[in-house]
Amino acid sequence: MIPAPFDYKVPASLEEAVGLLASDPDGTKILAGGHSLIPAMKLRLAQPQLLVDIARIKSLAYIREEGAQILIGATTTHYQLESSELIKLICPLLSLCGASIGDVQVRNKGTIGGSVAHSDPAADWPAAILALDAELVLVGPNGERTVKAANFFVDLFTTDLQPGEILREIRIKKPTERFGHAYQKVPHPASGFAVVGVAVHLLLNDDGSCKSVSIGVTGVGSKAYRAQAVESALAGMNLDDQAIAAAVAHICDGIDPNNDLYASGEYRCHLAQVHASRAIKAAKANVQ
Ligand SMILES: Cc1cc2nc3c(=O)[nH]c(=O)nc-3n(C[C@H](O)[C@H](O)[C@H](O)COP(=O)(O)OP(=O)(O)OC[C@H]3O[C@@H](n4cnc5c(N)ncnc54)[C@H](O)[C@@H]3O)c2cc1C
DSSP states (O other), rough: OOOOOOOOEOSSHHHHHHHHHHHHHHTTTESSSOTTTHHHHHHHSSSSSSSEEEEGGGOOOOEEETTTTEEETTTBBBHHHHOOHHHHOOHHHHHHHHTTTTOOOHHHHHHHHHHHHHTTTTTTTHHHHHHHTEEEEEETTTEEEEHHHHHHHETTTEEEEOTTOOOEEEEEOOOSSSSSEEEEEEEEETOEEEEEEEEEEEEETTTEEEEEEEEEEEESSOOOEEEEEHHHHHEEEEEEEHHHHHHHHHTTTTTOOOOSSSSHHHHHHHHHHHHHHHHHHHHHHHHO
């Protein structure tokens, strides 16, 4: 439970952090909340020679509106998102998702950027940012690039982040039409991580039928994913019990579900169906 020796640096700016990372991308790790990285180091699953602490760069933690977007700095904590009045008002899915994470200590320390960059298959944020079709801004020695959330999560603990890159910002299009949001989760009783988590962003037509629905699922597969078969089955439909039940039956289509001591793959898919159905109904009920 004692990490291998490492050096520790606190850059004053993101540019300095990029420079430190660039000098040895393989031996260096970005440190944000440390809630995943430090346990991994204590177990010696990760043995970086240098930690670059970006949690102390104040300009990297923010939530703000800019034009049609909400911009979220990478080191914004789960609690800052959960408790933001702006977020509650314009994008409640983020408040719901943030509030569901771990306990208050975890939410005060853990960051949205760290969670997304880590791509733990049971993390909550990936489901929400997939459902909201977010864009991720990555910065590295060659400049900045933007990646869609749908292309960012590659596999178990693997993202599109390239060696030397840092996740700087998450951008979400402000929901404007008649939208409803919901996040339904079955938390693991020990850690609070999602055994299954389903995030729903629903748009309704004037006649109450489904204009479109985006569904992000976490906990079920090796990475979070969009339940596209469910989304297309519901587009244009009246969201009655029968239509929802028929659609959510497809929530594990194309997914090889995780199996562990706590939940078999079959049980996870069952939970995903039940909680997707609840989340769609809850989103419909809170359309604004
Ligand atoms: C007891 C406990 C309970 C928890 N419960 C939950 C839960 O219910 N749901 C949930 O989703 N999570 C849960 N977590 C995880 C936690 O909330 C953090 O989100 C998660 O640990 C990662 O965020 P972090 O800021 O701590 O990142 P760190 O641990 O600092 O970093 C994680 C990884 O991401 C990299 N990284 C960090 N920031 C960046 C960046 N900006 N750019 C590039 N790479 C970066 C690091 O190098 C490292 O590889 C729990 C953690 C603990 C300890």
